[in-house]
Amino acid sequence: MSAxxxxxxxxxxxxxxxxxxxxxxxxxxxxxxxxxxxxxxxxRPMLSPxxxxxxxxxVLGQG
Amino acid sequence: xxxxxxRLDIAGLGARLRGGAVGVRALTEAMLDRAEALNPSLHAxxxxxxxxxxxxxxxxxxxxxxxxxxxxGIPLAHKDLFARAARQPGCGVAGPxxxxxxxxxxxxxxxxxxxxxxLGPLVLAEFALGITGSNAHFGDAxxxxxxxxxxxxxxxxxxxxxxxxxxxxxxxxxxxxSVRVPASFCGVVGLKPTAGAIDGSGMFPSSWSMDCAGVLxxxxxxxxxxxxxxxxxxxxxxxxxxxxxxxxxxxxDHAEPDxxxxxxxxxxxxxxxxxxxxxTNVVERTEIRALARIVMRTEAAAVHRDLMLQHPANYPTSxxxxxxxxxxxxxxxxxxxxxxxxxxxxxALATTYRHVDALLTxxxxxxPPRYVEIAAATDVEVWQRVGLFAHYTQPASYLxxxxxxxxxxxxxGGLPIGMQLIGAPGAEEVLFHAAAPLERHWRGLGAWPGGxx
Numbered sequence: 001m002s003a004x005x006x007x008x009x010x011x012x013x014x015x016x017x018x019x020x021x022x023x024x025x026x027x028x029x030x031x032x033x034x035x036x037x038x039x040x041x042x043x044r045p046m047l048s049p050x051x052x053x054x055x056x057x058x059v060l061g062q063g
Numbered sequence: 064x065x066x067x068x069x070r071l072d073i074a075g076l077g078a079r080l081r082g083g084a085v086g087v088r089a090l091t092e093a094m095l096d097r098a099e100a101l102n103p104s105l106h107a108x109x110x111x112x113x114x115x116x117x118x119x120x121x122x123x124x125x126x127x128x129x130x131x132x133x134x135x136g137i138p139l140a141h142k143d144l145f146a147r148a149a150r151q152p153g154c155g156v157a158g159p160x161x162x163x164x165x166x167x168x169x170x171x172x173x174x175x176x177x178x179x180x181x182l183g184p185l186v187l188a189e190f191a192l193g194i195t196g197s198n199a200h201f202g203d204a205x206x207x208x209x210x211x212x213x214x215x216x217x218x219x220x221x222x223x224x225x226x227x228x229x230x231x232x233x234x235x236x237x238x239x240x241s242v243r244v245p246a247s248f249c250g251v252v253g254l255k256p257t258a259g260a261i262d263g264s265g266m267f268p269s270s271w272s273m274d275c276a277g278v279l280x281x282x283x284x285x286x287x288x289x290x291x292x293x294x295x296x297x298x299x300x301x302x303x304x305x306x307x308x309x310x311x312x313x314x315x316d317h318a319e320p321d322x323x324x325x326x327x328x329x330x331x332x333x334x335x336x337x338x339x340x341x342x343t344n345v346v347e348r349t350e351i352r353a354l355a356r357i358v359m360r361t362e363a364a365a366v367h368r369d370l371m372l373q374h375p376a377n378y379p380t381s382x383x384x385x386x387x388x389x390x391x392x393x394x395x396x397x398x399x400x401x402x403x404x405x406x407x408x409x410x411a412l413a414t415t416y417r418h419v420d421a422l423l424t425x426x427x428x429x430x431p432p433r434y435v436e437i438a439a440a441t442d443v444e445v446w447q448r449v450g451l452f453a454h455y456t457q458p459a460s461y462l463x464x465x466x467x468x469x470x471x472x473x474x475x476g477g478l479p480i481g482m483q484l485i486g487a488p489g490a491e492e493v494l495f496h497a498a499a500p501l502e503r504h505w506r507g508l509g510a511w512p513g514g515x516x
Binding site: 011016042047051052053059060 | 257258259348350351353354356357360371372375378380383384387388389390391392393396398399400401402403404405406407408409410412442462463488
């Protein structure tokens with residue numbers, strides 16, 4: 001996971017390089033991006049392979 | 064007679080207008096005078112539209128009240144995130160926003176068709192990407208209860224204008240907190256309806272998947288009326304005893320003592336009103352906020368990455384921080400965060416909402432801090448504290464559930480504390496019914512913001 005986080009930090013730094021002169025806080029953005037995937041793992045076991053990205057609308061429509 | 068018009072709710076104003084006690088133009092002029100007098104200290108309006116509002120008022124006076132216009136002559140103003148036929152939204156920034164033109168917002172058109180008078184666009188956090196009420200372009204929106212304190216955001220101008228009696232109601236938007244947090248901090252009612260209940264066309268996007276138009280007003284009845292008009296729905300008011308869920312986890316994490324005590328007091332008030340209290344498990348846990356952030360950050364990055372290069376002055380550091388984390392989200396994680404919305408909602412409906420009609424939670428763990436405290440804190444302190452503002456509100460946005468903040472009591476420091484009611488999809492009327500005892504408690508305090516008598 002650490003290697004993945006390091007890769008995400010590097011990716012964010014590279015993508016934000018063109019905005020650096022406008023006061024972009026590259027380190028903060030990279031840290032935020034690196035922290036998110038790990039928390040996703042808490043819920044990922046709930047997913048079925050066939051769950052679709054627009055599943056919320058389908059459930060709301062049944063309400 | 065007009066001295067106290069600004070304190071009346073929509074029903075009270077409507078009765079005076081239709082009974083001829085006051086004309087639409089006279090009411091509009093009084094409200095415009097108040098808005099122009101107080102806006103320099105409140106920073107609620109981007110601009111006050113005196114002449115267009117008076118022309119509209121005169122036309123309404125000339126035509127007379129119509130039965131199908133429940134908001135006939137009612138002064139409103141709306142978050143500057145909605146497109147009008149002759150004006151694109153300013154999005155809370157001073158310079159050109161850029162990007163393609165949006166179509167006129169359907170929700171605004173419905174409120175106008177219902178007879179309301181629009182007093183002008185309201186301030187918001189830049190691009191609706193902020194939560195304190197600060198704005199680098201128009202000044203920090205001042206909380207009417209203490210002008211030095213945060214109003215909450217991103218519908219900051221809406222919360223301030225309604226609380227201060229500059230308008231009777233407002234259309235706002237809520238992607239994770241943006242109607243409910245300013246409503247709680249400013250002591251007004253704020254409804255984020257079920258996802259998609261109010262047509263969001265013509266609304267500048269923050270996060271397409273989670274953006275939700277909502278309403279702010281001074282009473283629950285007014286919020287219900289505005290919601291019905293904006294969503295073009297007929298009301299079917301709910302009655303009877305409800306099962307009120309008290310979550311056993313998550314929704315009191317980080318609560319200040321005054322907030323936790325208010326939540327317990329609110330539960331007691333609901334029980335005394337005849338509703339039953341049910342301790343209930345919930346699907347929400349801290350990590351659900353990361354799911355919401357994955358969706359919001361990724362979509363905000365997609366909206367703004369080119370605009371930030373074209374118009375860098377529009378983007379203060381706080382907004383850049385919000386957007387830029389999305390540059391590093393992997394596509395498969397973004398898709399899974401979207402897929403989990405349906406899975407978690409199914410779970411919530413099969414568990415929590417099988418046993419309760421509505422959840423009762425505080426709206427915000429904290430009472431509004433002073434802007435100077437935010438400005439003086441270190442980055443880490445700020446983000447830890449400000450991040451908590453949306454702790455209780457973000458899950459309902461992620462799950463697409465209707466949620467409403469209703470003012471309940473004052474803190475020991477005299478600041479409003481709102482309670483949040485969350486319902487199953489389409490259960491807005493349940494929320495209005497459940498909120499009634501909490502609102503009675505609030506009105507019994509006879510409180511009005513000291514910063515704007």
